[in-house]
Amino acid sequence: MKRAFRLIIYPRKQILARQGVCVVIVYAVLMPYLMRLLSLNDAMMIAREAFKYSQLLLAFLTVWSVFHFFLPVYQPRVREALQALHHPVVTCILELTAIQQILCIPVYVWFYVNLPLYRMIIWILIFQSFWLSLACACLLYLFRSPTGIAAVGLIYICIAIPFAESTIPLLLRPGRLLDGFQMNYWMTQGGLLIAMIVFLACYNHVYRRRHFF
Amino acid sequence: MVTLNAITKRYGKTVVLDNISCELDSSTYGLLGPNGAGKTTLFRIVTDLISSNGGTVMMDGKKQKLQIGYLPQKFGAFRTLTAREQLFYFAKLKQQKNDGIDWEEEVDRALELTHLTEKRDVKCGKLSGGMVRRLGIAQAILGKPDLILLDEPTVGLDIEERIRLKEVLEKLRGQQPIVISSHIAEDIEATCQKVLVINKGCLIFSGATEELSGLAANHVWKMPEQAYRQQPGLNQIGYIEENGNRLVKVLCIKENESPHENAVALAPRLEDGYVYLLERERV
Numbered sequence: 233m234k235r236a237f238r239l240i241i242y243p244r245k246q247i248l249a250r251q252g253v254c255v256v257i258v259y260a261v262l263m264p265y266l267m268r269l270l271s272l273n274d275a276m277m278i279a280r281e282a283f284k285y286s287q288l289l290l291a292f293l294t295v296w297s298v299f300h301f302f303l304p305v306y307q308p309r310v311r312e313a314l315q316a317l318h319h320p321v322v323t324c325i326l327e328l329t330a331i332q333q334i335l336c337i338p339v340y341v342w343f344y345v346n347l348p349l350y351r352m353i354i355w356i357l358i359f360q361s362f363w364l365s366l367a368c369a370c371l372l373y374l375f376r377s378p379t380g381i382a383a384v385g386l387i388y389i390c391i392a393i394p395f396a397e398s399t400i401p402l403l404l405r406p407g408r409l410l411d412g413f414q415m416n417y418w419m420t421q422g423g424l425l426i427a428m429i430v431f432l433a434c435y436n437h438v439y440r441r442r443h444f445f
Numbered sequence: 446m447v448t449l450n451a452i453t454k455r456y457g458k459t460v461v462l463d464n465i466s467c468e469l470d471s472s473t474y475g476l477l478g479p480n481g482a483g484k485t486t487l488f489r490i491v492t493d494l495i496s497s498n499g500g501t502v503m504m505d506g507k508k509q510k511l512q513i514g515y516l517p518q519k520f521g522a523f524r525t526l527t528a529r530e531q532l533f534y535f536a537k538l539k540q541q542k543n544d545g546i547d548w549e550e551e552v553d554r555a556l557e558l559t560h561l562t563e564k565r566d567v568k569c570g571k572l573s574g575g576m577v578r579r580l581g582i583a584q585a586i587l588g589k590p591d592l593i594l595l596d597e598p599t600v601g602l603d604i605e606e607r608i609r610l611k612e613v614l615e616k617l618r619g620q621q622p623i624v625i626s627s628h629i630a631e632d633i634e635a636t637c638q639k640v641l642v643i644n645k646g647c648l649i650f651s652g653a654t655e656e657l658s659g660l661a662a663n664h665v666w667k668m669p670e671q672a673y674r675q676q677p678g679l680n681q682i683g684y685i686e687e688n689g690n691r692l693v694k695v696l697c698i699k700e701n702e703s704p705h706e707n708a709v710a711l712a713p714r715l716e717d718g719y720v721y722l723l724e725r726e727r728v
Contacts, residue, residue, distance in 0.1 A: 309521025309522075310520075310521050310523060312494065312517040312519070312520075313515060313517050313520055313535075313581065313584060313585075314535075314538065315494055316492040316494055316513065316515040316517070317535070317538045319538040319539075321538070322538065
């Protein structure tokens with residue numbers, strides 16, 4: 233048992249520490265910051281709802297983290313070489329991952345149907361749309377080709393968002409949304425905020441020049 | 446001696462591997478075949494990653510579990526572990542009770558064989574693509590397996606790394622059967638003594654590299670580029686630079702049939718034999 237545990241923990245030792253720090257940063261710093269960007273009422277509403285369901289969420293995140301713990305062994309490029317060894321621990325982890333993937337779909341459905349936190353996703357989408365339009369404007373300024381940039385922007389908004397960002401395909405691709413909910417999604421939002429700041433700097437610069445558009 | 450006996454794999458009605466049988470002694474084998482011929486599928490069946498629809502893998506005439514060292518086509522490493530830690534992890538997974546192997550020593554031996562001793566304490570995330578590939582070979586040779594399978598070990602590597610890889614393979618030669626899959630005949634010619642050619646799931650050739658080259662004897666010609674352009678329908682297989690002139694290398698399926706009065710027969714290389722074999726199959 234001890235040996236099996238060591239085999240699981242071994243490739244995770246540094247990742248675990250790093251992930252822990254990231255999660256703390258995201259939850260302690262980024263989320264309140266994001267909430268400040270919303271109106272006070274919205275922030276209060278989300279905070280209230282989050283608090284109301286926090287115990288449930290915490291339990292859910294704990295279960296998820298336990299599963300998440302096993303995932304790195306399955307990084308696609310490492311997986312095949314490990315799998316070929318036919319070691320019982322590796323085989324066991326494989327089976328667990330398969331079970332996790334199957335379990336995830338109903339859990340997602342339940343999560344997003346029952347928890348009011350889904351509203352946050354709407355806010356995220358609003359942020360993203362806003363950022364995308366601003367990013368398009370930046371590109372327009374940089375490359376001076378309105379048609380091309382508008383086409384790229386439209387293609388992205390019309391195709392990528394509905395297919396890649398809406399909750400429906402996320403339900404069909406376990407691992408993505410909850411991953412994001414834990415950390416990556418909020419990190420992405422952080423990136424979007426930085427992009428917005430860059431845009432605003434650009435906008436100011438252009439506005440002074442008075443030949444934007 | 447490892448024996449593959451009538452390995453067959455079907456996906457629905459598509460036959461991916463059709464009765465592949467061969468015997469592997471302690472030589473280095475090149476497994477050649479075009480993309481989609483079934484090379485990786487064969488490796489996956491031998492390593493028991495996927496099941497076959499028929500056939501067996503035997504060791505010295507007995508059906509037993511083989512210790513296989515396998516380098517998959519796409520090999521990645523745990524980015525946060527050092528090269529040595531990564532190998533140590535694989536060693537732990539390969540370790541068996543009372544196997545009598547000093548695994549610490551074995552890891553160091555694999556690092557030395559693959560010229561990675563200097564990089565042993567470097568994190569895998571910081572290693573170049575070629576080094577990761579060599580690390581993949583190192584994990585495959587750990588514990589002296591009964592059979593080593595290397596799936597496209599040279600893919601995506603620069604010339605320097607390919608030479609290094611060839612040196613590594615040279616050191617491993619003669620200890621156990623090694624099968625190297627590739628669709629680049631040049632790599633196989635430089636490293637292997639024997640060749641297996643798979644096309645559309647069938648084993649169409651098994652023999653020494655010289656035998657495969659020999660198949661194209663009196664079928665390969667060189668001729669001036671201008672003459673080549675005047676004769677459409679010839680099967681061009683490359684160019685040759687000679688005294689500043691550019692000559693075209695052509696393959697004729699019919700033996701001793703000179704494509705042009707100025708054409709000169711060439712001593713065939715492995716690549717020519719391979720192309721000739723595939724062309725002959727196609728015709």
